[in-house]
Amino acid sequence: MQQVPEATASRKSSDHLGAGIEGVGLVRAFGAFRALDGVSVSIRPGEFFSILGPSGCGKTTLLRVIAGLDSADAGSLSIDGEEMLAIPANKRPVNTVFQSYALFPHLTVRDNVSFGLRMKGLSPGEVAPRVERAMELVEIGPMAGRKPAQLSGGQKQRVALARAIVNEPRVLLLDEPLAALDLRLRRQLQTELRSLQRRLGMTFVHVTHDQEEALAMSDRIAVMNAGRIVQVASGRELYERPKNRFVAQFLGACNLIPGTVTARAGNVLTVATNVGPLEVRAGHGTLPASSQVTLAIRPERVRLNPEVPGRNSFSAELRDAMFTGAETQFTLSVAEMALRAVLASESVGAGSLRPGSAVVVDLPASALIVLED
């Protein structure tokens, strides 16, 4: 996408275009099904905020409630401190990029992009330059006279984006905007969306079920499940410090090891597991002895045949090794438990780690995560 002209960019950043969103106890029920089951969320002005979750978790409903396309049965919602639930969709300072794009099929690209400004009653003289600028920003200028049916998926996506941002909304809502595109285009548009958001300074609220997409684009991510927000944090924090099994497994691969707390010394817990006793950093939670916990460790944090065995080192049998290019994935068996480990292929000596061989596996205390459930 093109550079924003200097004047526009500086004006927008000094205006603090993005608005903060505050949702408290939002409930939305469809019959007996609660799509939103008490959602409280705080979105900061100007951040790229993703709502991540499996299909049916309520993430699209939350977006629609913010847009005003769906009502909430309970709770409150404010944008920039102003209560929104009683305000109809057409009066809210938000615009949406729909999953299906929802471009008007009977209008040209230019007329689609100018739609919002025309509805506001702006004069053609005011509308035209803003429309041209928005179309340039997403590089659809040459398609201005075409109808949506004559565009490719990626081009439609750009038109939908231009149609929303031309209105300079305080908040831009994106409902799985890249889901219909092929992988390569998706990666490219992820980068473009991210840089567009930085330049425009709008608050982006982005709904997706693609964890990689959320990690790549967002300042912060809310993970949703069954109508509730499970955890809100930066992508790195979610990955390194997931709160519970759901988050741990939804974002990336994870080894889960159930166990019982046997001792506590300072902030170091000793947990009895099938693998053997494991030492773990306790974190902030207060876990009394004999409470049941689940420990999690990312496959890439599992160490094989360490030079200096640690306290959490055990002997294991290597079951399977799979070369996948940059990485090699291993399946290990420790005390009837299967563990997964991933090593950079470069560091795996040729022939040293073969299926059937005995290895020492180390689960560093700093890499073990204590989950809530």
Place this chain on the structure above:
Amino acid sequence: MHTAAQRQDKGWWFGVPGIGWLGMFLVLPLLAIFAVSFLTRGEYGGYGLPVTIENYRRLAGWGELGFDPLYPVILGRSLALGFGTAVLCFLLAVPLTFFVAGLNERRRLVALTLVMVPFWTNLLVRTYAWQLLLGPGSGLSEAASTVGFIDAGEGLYPSWFAVAVGMVADFLPFFALPLYASVEKLDWTLAEAAADLGANRWQVFRHAVWPQIRPGAVAGFILVFLPATGQFVIPDLLGGAKTALLGNAIQQQFGQSRDWPFGSAMACVGLVIMGVGLFLQRWLNRPKEVAP
């Protein structure tokens, strides 16, 4: 395997019975009427030479005693009746179809069946029923006089109001069914997108809903306007048989007046006007050229 072109070659033969039927019973009679319209009425009815355009001159208003607007008025009145009926049907069909499309599947089926039920009864029977329902002393007339719509003791029938009721009751299904087909497959996300972009309720309808249901509305309009323009039974029975319309004027020429050439001319003019109307509609709705 047959190519599409080959299939089309063979398919031509399947069209023969239909084409033959239409040729024999539609095209030939129309050509005959067209030819007769340029002939002269015989002494005792029938038609004969000389060839003349006198019938069309009379229709346009050149009477034996100077200008007489009788026939242009009849024509205009018929077109107004057809147009008015189509507009009333449109105004009623839009809310009706949106209501039906919003029902659950089972109720929708019932509602659509109810829309079509009038087709099962003879037009005359239905129209006589309206006479009873709207006549003096009927419950509806009493109610109308109570609220001051008509004088006490009078009936809603015969009147233009009764004609409108009868026409709409007869033609509404022809408008509602094609319109329903458009409303049912309406893409509501476009309406949401319009609202999201700041459109108020009217603008949402005008810019996001109307373009989608317009083909259905146009089809319904034509299906009502054309037959309603030629309709004369309902205006006769419910309007009090006081006004001449295209339909009964033509019937009169072929019947009582025994002036086939003049009746033929009337029929031809009616056909041409409707044909021009259809062409205009097609032309206004033509797919627009799109710049690259």
